[in-house]
Amino acid sequence: MPRRLAALSLVVDDYDRAIAFFTQTLGFELREDTRLSETKRWVRVAPPGAETEFLLARAATPSQVAVIGQQGGGRVWLFLETEDFAADFARLSTAGVPFESPPRNEPYGTVAVFADPWGNRWDLIQYADPEGRSGTQP
Known part of the structure; x- marks a missing residue:
């Protein structure tokens, strides 16, 4: 197993x-x-x-x-979990990471989509319930 x-x-x-x-x-x-x-x-x-x-x-x-840059077929396929969304969003933005839109609050947490230098799409995410990650998932 x-x-x-x-x-x-x-x-x-x-x-x-x-x-x-x-x-x-x-x-x-x-x-x-x-x-x-x-x-x-x-x-x-x-x-x-x-x-x-x-x-x-x-x-x-x-x-x-x-x-x-296409391993996810153009979809978000990588999920980078954070415990401090605001700080990490600010740090990555300052470092020039291109976010597709401002952060948004969803039932499952706070999220913003960014692309790495190769075009892979990622979610920077702070789950509302980090243990259970319940609710509608991305």
């Missing part, structure tokens, strides 16, 4: 650009950056204390390049 979701691969165009965005802009930890070959690295990032990580995978083929 599986125990947890360990990691998700996120296809990016450049390892160093991705590391900078995730660590400097979003405040994630760089957990590993191991060179595997001249062109391939094993790069893991995650929010501090999180179990699930991103494996940053540099696109190496035309079909992989084609999915950069």
Whole structure:
């Protein structure tokens, strides 16, 4: 029986650009950056204390390049949970993160949609009920 979701691969165009965005802009930890070959690295990032990580995978083929920023099919597919929405929204806005609209209050919490440098759409979200996350989900 599986125990947890360990990691998700996120296809990016450049390892160093991705590391900078995730660590400097979003405040994630760089957990590993191991060179595997001249062109391939094993790069893991995650929010501090999180179990699930991103494996940053540099696109190496035309079909992989084609999915950069489109792994969610144009939908919000990444959800960054916060305990202090106002502070994190202000910090990310100041850092130049492009939000699609002002924050809004929904039955499930406070949320604003932003795009990462590759075009992936994210929710910055503070759940109304962080333990149960009850109510209508995004």
